[in-house]
Amino acid sequence: MQMIAVEHVLFDYPGVRALDDVSVAIAKGTITALVGPNGAGKTTLLRCLAALDTPHEGRILIEGVDIFDEPRRAHRFIGYLPDFYGLYDTLTVRQCLTYAAGSQGVANAAIRGAVDQAAGRFRITELLDRRASDLSRGQRQRLAIAQATVHGPRLLLLDEPAAGLDPEARNDLSQTLLALARDGVTIIVSSHILTELEDYCTDLLILSRGRLVEQRPLGSSGGRSLVAIELAEAFDGLASMLAAEGIELLSIAPTKASLRMASDPAAQAALLQRLVAAGARVSRFGPDQEDIQELYKARVKS
Amino acid sequence: MSWEFRRNLWIQLTPQRLIATPLVLGLLFYAGAEGSVLPVAPELLFWMFAGFWGTRRAADSITEEVIGATWPNQRMAAIGAWSMTWGKLFGATAFAWYGAALSWIAYAASAYVEVETVSWVSLPSPGELVSIVAFALLAQTVALLVALVQMRRRRRGRQLALGLAQWAGLMCLVPFFVVTHSFEPIRLSTIWWYGFPFPTQAFLLFAALLFFAWALVAVHQLMRAELQYRDTTWRLPLFALFLLGFLTGLIPAQHLYPFPSATWIAVCGPAMLALYYLTLLAAPGDPIGLMRWGRALGQGDLRLVGELLPGWMPVGILTLVLGVFAVQHAAALDGWLRLHAVPARLIGQSVAVWVVCLLAFAARDTLVVLLFAVGRRPERADVNAVIALGVLHGILPIVFLSMGLGGNAGLTSPIPGASSSATLAVALGQSALLALVLAHRMSRLKPRIAAVAST
Structure with missing residues (x-):
């Protein structure tokens, strides 16, 4: 409403x-x-x-x-x-x-x-x-x-x-x-x-x-939550793979990404499974907290 | 009971004040009655409380809200405009009225104890008492009104705002003191109004009540504007018409017809011109409001045009109408001026030309005020404009006259006797020049994207 x-x-x-x-x-x-x-x-x-x-x-x-x-x-x-x-x-x-x-x-x-x-x-x-x-x-x-x-x-x-x-x-x-x-x-x-x-x-x-x-x-709301992914080494296909999954990508670097996706644990487990199967060496997959300060700086500067 | 009135009572009538004031006043009068240690006039004390302190409190009921940053919450309150008006007017002055009432009561009590030592003052009759109260109310309401006007001008300095409001309120007491303390022939004379005879003091009370009611209406209108009611500007033109009606009543019937008579024009014209300048200077210095009004006019949004219409405009139109009457009846007006011993040299060759010059300079002055309103410090526009108009109408003509250049005195002001067709051209030229400058300034005020982004 x-x-x-x-x-x-x-x-x-x-x-x-x-x-x-x-x-x-x-x-x-x-x-x-x-x-x-x-x-x-x-x-x-x-x-x-x-x-x-x-x-x-x-x-x-x-x-x-x-x-x-x-x-x-x-x-x-x-x-x-x-x-x-x-x-x-x-x-x-x-x-x-x-x-x-x-x-x-x-x-x-x-x-x-x-x-x-x-x-x-x-x-x-x-x-x-x-x-x-x-x-x-x-x-x-x-x-x-x-x-x-x-x-x-x-x-x-x-x-x-x-x-x-x-x-x-x-x-x-x-x-x-x-x-x-x-x-x-x-x-x-x-x-x-x-x-x-x-x-x-x-x-x-x-x-x-x-x-x-x-x-x-911001963060987890409306049945969606923030997820952080960290990799042990760079994985080239990460961005395209996440985009193909229809996931909202908030930020991405060679070895880490921040994204917003459904809070459903099964959906998150499935994504992790696909990433590992695709050859990504995932060192961390878990909840993330949005950094308003970074977001603010980026948006105001742009 | 109005919540605003209640809150003011909590602040004004504290137990300490309620107890201490009668004790102090009682001691004061007792000492005065006993041995003339301190002869105290109850009237003086009354005016100290209800006049001086009352006007200050009435004005401060607005300024302290603004300075104390409580005004936004009051503007959002469910309290209606009338309730807010009387809550402030009677609530903020509650202690002043308490002290004023006690000063008479304490006097009466002390007079009962020692009648002969205080026989030089007497208690007022009920009629006089009503008159005193009416004038005190008028003074307080005008102080509140002027404080509201200044708040809407976004004036920052509390002392200046308070001082001006209090001064305006106290000025309303001048007619009362002039009449009640004048010689008997004046005090006991008769004033004729629309053919009805009034004893001077009764007429004074009648006028005080009428103007008190109008001051209350004005406060109510400004309060409505502040409390976000949507309103059109109709009360001010109505007051202008009332003023014309009030003054017309003072003119004997034989001098009123054929209407408009020279007497009527000579009495009402200056009054309307004075009201025009007053409303012009009192208008909020709001260039954006003026731009929005112009845009609403262009778009034909008549409701918004009515809501944003500056109050001085309809009063200006009435003044212009009176000016046209004056030009039409210039010959009769010339005769009236000569009959009332105005030297011919002060009038000049043509009353018609002088009246047109007067209007042209009024248009010039309007542009001066607007220029200050769109300047860097719109909150000081009225003060700066008064200074500028003082220079144009006072100092420069005096300088010209003292230098033997009396012919030039009409270059900046419609000086009677120094006005001619040439001065009219000069006035119109000044107006055109100022209009150009104003248009330029307004174009610079057209909003651009905020460039402020410091942290």
């Missing part, structure tokens, strides 16, 4: 085209990493998706709602954490969450439950009676994300959510995002910390100079 449809979106700043004919489709329940160099248009795309800025051309549908025609309706099921977010420092954490829930349209009777749930999910329950100004940077970040999710959004847009978090808090964030995705929330995360995105993102979007240069699933 499709959650987001971005169709030929164009957005200009004076003298600069921030988004240039961007078209993207994002499925429900996925976690998409949005990466790109500074000035690539990531924040602009997120703001357009959040219906805070209106694209000058093209259209964006969120769950079928055209955000140009009905931005206020779209806001009801979107949660957004900007890169430079703010908190009401003189309020307590409970007041911050209560206001966020109430202002986002959560029914009065359900606010207390929503606050407790958000506080529990982001491990700030013990901080509920402390002022926001008294929180550490990591705690503030968790409160900000809790605010963005307290109304139970079906689409969550996070701009650099891990900035300022320590490794433990980042790990917590990963687990929380995975839990939200399991609950059916579609998440888009813009970040420069590419190695972390590998841990929890299912899809990748690369923007460069306002254009979409890559959109693909």
